[in-house]
Amino acid sequence: MMPTLLPSPRASLARLAWPATLLLLLCPTATIAAVQDSPMVRMLKSGRVPADRQGTLITLIGRQGSPADLGFLLELATGAEALSPENRTLALDALAEAARTRGVSPEGDRSRITALIRGDDAPESQDARLSAIRLAGAWEVEGAADALTAVATDLEEPRPLREAALAALADIGGPASRQAILDLAGPNRPLDVRLPAIASLARLDVDAAAERAVSALASGAVADLDAVAPLIQAFLDRQDGPDRLASRIRAEGLPADPAKLALRSMYSVGRTDPSLVAALSEAAGINAEPAPLTEAEMQALIADVQTQGDPARGELVFRRDDVNCMKCHAVSGAGGDIGPDLSAIGASSPPDYLIRSLLDPEEAVKEEYQVRTVLTRDGQIVQGIVKESSPNRIVLREATGIDRIVPTSDIEDETSGGSLMPKGLPNFLTRDEFVDLIAFLSVLGKPGEYAIRSTPTIQRWSVLPLPQAADSVDPDDAGGGDLPAAISSADELSWQTAYGKTAGSLPLDEVAAKAGSPVFALRGEIDVTKAGPLAFSLDATDGLSLWLDGEPIAPAARFTADLGPGRHRLILRVDTDARESDGLRVEVTRADGSEADFTVVGGS
Amino acid sequence: MMRATVAFWSALALATLATPVASDSRAEGPAPERLPLDKGDRIILIGNTLAERMQYFGHWETLLHSRFPELELVVRDLGWSADELTLRPRSKDFDDHGHTLEDEKPDVVIAAFGFNESFAGPEGLETFRRDLAAFIDETTTTPYNGEEPPTLVLLSPIAHEDLGRRTLPDGSKNNANLALYTDAMAEIARSKGVLFVDLFHPTKQGYAEDPEPWTFNGVHLTDAGYRKLAPILDEALFGPRPGPGSIAADLDALRAAVLEKNKQFFYDYRAINGYYIYGGRKEPFGVVNFPAEFAKLRKMIEVRDRRIWEIARGNKVPDQIDDSGTGAFVPIESNVKGPITITSPEETLATFELPEGYEINLFASEREFPDLKNPCQMAFDPKGRLWVTTMASYPMYLPGTPVDDKILILEDTDGDGTADKQITFARGLHVPTGLEIGDGGAYIAQQPNLLFARDTDGDDVADEYSYRLHGFDSADSHHSLSAFTWGPGGALYFQEGTFHHTQIETPYGPTRVKDAAVFRYEPLTEKVDIFVSYPFANPWGHTFDRWGQNFVADASGGANYYGTAFSGDVDYPRKHPPMQQFLVKQWRPTSGCELVSSRNFPEEAQGNYLLNNVIGFHGVLQYTMREEGSGFAADPVEPLLRSSDTNFRPVDLEFGPDGALYLVDWFNPLIGHMQHSIRDPNRDVNHGRIWRIRYTGKPLVDPAKIAGASIPELLDLLKTYEDRTRYRTRIELRSRDADQVMAALDPWIAELNRDDPDYWRQMLEALWVHQQFDVVDQDLLETVLRCPEPKARAAATRVLGYWRDRVDDPLGLLQTQVNDDHPRVRLEAVRALSFFKGEDAARAQEIALESLLHPQDYYLEYTLNETNATLSDRILKLGLE
Structure with missing residues (x-):
């Protein structure tokens, strides 16, 4: 049975004593009435709110509560039995939010949360421990440094906890924390301890971090974008980070490959800090700052777009990994949602506007993608789309899709404008590729091949590599067997996302290359809101086995299925070696006479 | 500002002044x-x-x-x-x-x-x-x-x-x-x-x-x-x-010269589209055309200063002002490559696709009505005539070319589904982005003001123009006052988009908002509320269902929101944080939304949410609505209309008196402000169409006789099925004498049939009549608050919120609502509690938190969080004072 908050009168009375004096300290003019518990705490103490709704109340207290209210939350969070594990985590998060976004904390012995971080008294719930670690950072509890160091060092601890412990150490600062982080950032440490440690070190000693970052990059140990990105981000997050890292790169040099990766990681989050871009571009051998287009060059470019530009080739550029457009933009209903959906961009935007938007994304930004960059009092830089702006805080959605909350009281300086769209993207393209890309964007949404279609196709696919031939179904058995276990029991995290082309076809060669296997499973989803028969039309069936909601379907160019309300999954096993065409297109329509209503699930 | 203003002047000669x-x-x-x-x-x-x-x-x-x-x-x-x-x-x-x-x-x-x-x-x-x-x-x-x-x-x-x-x-x-x-x-x-x-x-x-x-x-x-x-x-x-x-x-001539100078100065100082002139989007186009335009305008103002001085000295001046020495414009070339094709109404008609059984016809176009240029918003009057704003001056005044945008009344006198008569109700307007009929005239967006124009002599041509509200920002005319709609309780709602910093002075104090809002204006009391303070990009759509629940469409990103949850009170400059949408966006940008309520339309379409979309997908999207806890959710069904004509820009839609759906087609090859120069020569200012969609499987609706009906007849019309018939009945009703309406209302209520399944909706209409006339009736309110129909209880809870300063024990009443069985009633109560101030705030907060004693859902939690935030801040402030 779930432990609930018990309205023991003894406990309530005991807790009333100290917060009252505290509020008086805070508000010298407060009346006696004001030192009573807030209505939120009274409601929580009353025991009238069932356990599964106490979390809402706890979160409200974190957002609006006085120091006295927060004192009560701290009592609850550190008390032995009062709260369910979920509510304890919520209470810790609420305290951290109050500290970080409002600068309000309970008085009293905050170091008691140390016991929740590690050791015999720590909760079993990893979520609760993670929250306690973050709270120790938010409160800068010096006494927690040892426990945090222990978590950060222990490879048995889950990675999120280790990284949070490093971040908390950096929050706490001071010689002990600094030494602990330096130690973890040493070359003898394994990479997945060392890199987060270098990132945390950037907050305490940017030069020491730059030295270690450059040597890690130069060693070739960090060779993929996913590893480089957080490292570079740590420097982008600091006011002086990009300059100091740039100096170090200029002093020590950097091979071209990691330099390119670092540059791409910057572009992918829309950052173009000049010193760092220059240093990395030089190392990578790229011309970072081509001269702006003259009017004549612009006209020549537009003319080329119209005479030589090939939308089909341009779409391939658009989909390329290193250009990464689809990470942020959707077409035909599928793709990223950081930036605007581009399905109809060509219908509203002439080529010169598109060219300008790629060369200088900051010039014209749709209203819901306005970017703000803030510098916090402790020298941190946060850049993102303004999701919320209030007198107390702003919420910025970063290019990674993460929302960052910055209390207004923490803002040292801010500028509006700019765009999360990478500015240097065309630097990775040849002129012909650029012309093709513009040609592609120019036709999107215009009548013809790239118009918005009335017949939906599955655009967003999940891909599961099936490299073990042994797992595969016998092609002769296709359509007759159960869904192979390799597919039905695959971990959700092993599915990757792939997007169909504008006209609806999924390039299988591209998928196979990315999956690292000629055989893979594809999954598409359909939401039915009104039951009825739907027709699925496939461009070709060779090399395919099909299952709809787990039931085998005989491969046919067209089949119908009577579907009830809810989400339905079409799974295909694709053997590209047994398939002639490089593409796969699956159209979903109402079957004849059907009155079904449905949507093909798109998005990111 | 208006021709008519000048005309008044002669009638009000200074010589008749009372001794000061x-x-x-x-x-x-x-x-x-x-x-x-x-x-x-x-x-x-x-x-x-x-x-x-x-x-x-x-x-x-x-x-x-x-x-x-x-x-x-x-x-x-x-x-x-x-x-x-x-x-x-x-x-x-x-x-x-x-x-x-x-x-x-x-x-x-x-x-x-x-x-x-x-x-x-x-x-x-x-x-x-x-x-x-x-x-x-x-x-x-x-x-x-x-x-x-x-x-x-x-x-x-x-x-x-x-x-x-x-x-x-x-x-x-x-x-x-x-x-x-x-x-x-x-x-x-x-x-x-x-x-x-x-x-x-x-x-x-x-x-x-x-x-x-x-x-x-x-x-x-x-x-x-x-x-x-x-x-x-x-x-x-x-x-x-x-x-x-x-x-x-x-003095008459002098004042006319002063007004002319003031008008030109106003075009400069309060220029619309400031964001493209000097603000965040002046690059790359505005910096090309605007410097010369404003240099000329400022010289024109100086010419008018000199004219004033001449007249002041008693000298004669020519009738025509000579602006020949004020400079020239910079020629602007289009950045649209390739030819622009203007499609004829027949060509556009041929591109339309509709579901089985629906038919579309042209109601009016620029061909029969050359004044129908860039129509933007429409409304139907109680006589069943279609009123529409036009915008030949779009995107904005060009110095030296007088503006003459209009409100046209288009009438179908023979009932054949096409307009055959035009009356020009108002003229001399500048980019009228919004319109609604009422109080014997029309409310018209005239950024930065809200204009009321009225015909006083019965010829349906306005002869009295007066600004009723001021201070709506004009940074971007695409974001300017729009989507005018009456709420069932007699408040007029309209919206504006981001970039704007608006402040309205009222008899109750100033009301301010920045970066987008839905406004709520009660003409009778002159109260202006920020109904929704939310970081919209550019809302351009707002509609109410038959129970007073409302839905807001944000044009630019194609977002659609359930209105109750985010219309609680916030204190400037706080805004509500992002809220979930009630449907999954398909396309963008949208313009205008409407719920299907017409016996001409098929049974299964009733209550569907219709949404215009103007780029890429050109047509009318359609969604089925479903109740979901305290709120709503919607699922896409087959679009009602789609066209492959990219000039077709449906920007407003409304069911007409005959039960057919009318669409305003802005008709323009170019619509982006940011993508082309404001002065791009390819921006069209000469075309515009009104389309009409009906279902062929059922007869049209007999238009209700609203104008001129007796008060009891009007009250009976509030029983009608069609939302828009009741809507127009309320417009007619509000122009009648309050005492007479109130006198007729009690016997009407007494005669309602309690066994009618619609009984409580009719009672709710009676309550709304009270709200419409600002006549508080606590007994009627409590009757509906306690009635068996939760949708009526929810709507009455909102009325209670707006009457909170004039009923006995409003907090006690809301405490009952917050503990109601139905989540929507609780949601309305939590929302209403956000409006309490001063000493009441603490108790309001306690009551709002009682909602946690009952099951929660997304909207209940969102609104509780918001009400709690507003009230906590007020309590804290009060404590500090």
């Missing part, structure tokens, strides 16, 4: 008694709506020039709705536009402050005194013109006039504060040695002695009011008026 009330300038001691002027002085007015509205009538300025014809004075009115000494929000980079005091180089600054500040009451007086002293110090020591500081004149607020109207405050509360603030101003002005003109006491006395009203809402002067104020101000500044013999000017 003796001015009572309280300036004493070292303060100068008179304002000294030199030749060529630049007189700059700043301050609140008192100053701002002066420019529209020109009476004082006419007296000024007539008194000093040789001084060649330059007058610029920088007044701005709801400005305060220390709070004058403007859109981005407004100060770069060329109208700061440094730009205007004043020799004299006339400052009208204190009205908005006075709502802080006695508690705010000390702050005001401190701010005023600082303002005087700064203004009288800063050499804005590069040489010496200006002479400062302070104007006190005018008094609040008791118009004797049941629904308006009598002003006694405001006047107590205004007197306090006026006294403080007098005292500080005296001690600082600056000129002070007390307008409070003379206007108060004037209101008392004059049988005619001076104001239209108690706090803002009418044309006649300004005419009476002019000599008070004139004599306070310069002493007794010289005799008529020493005035050389023809």
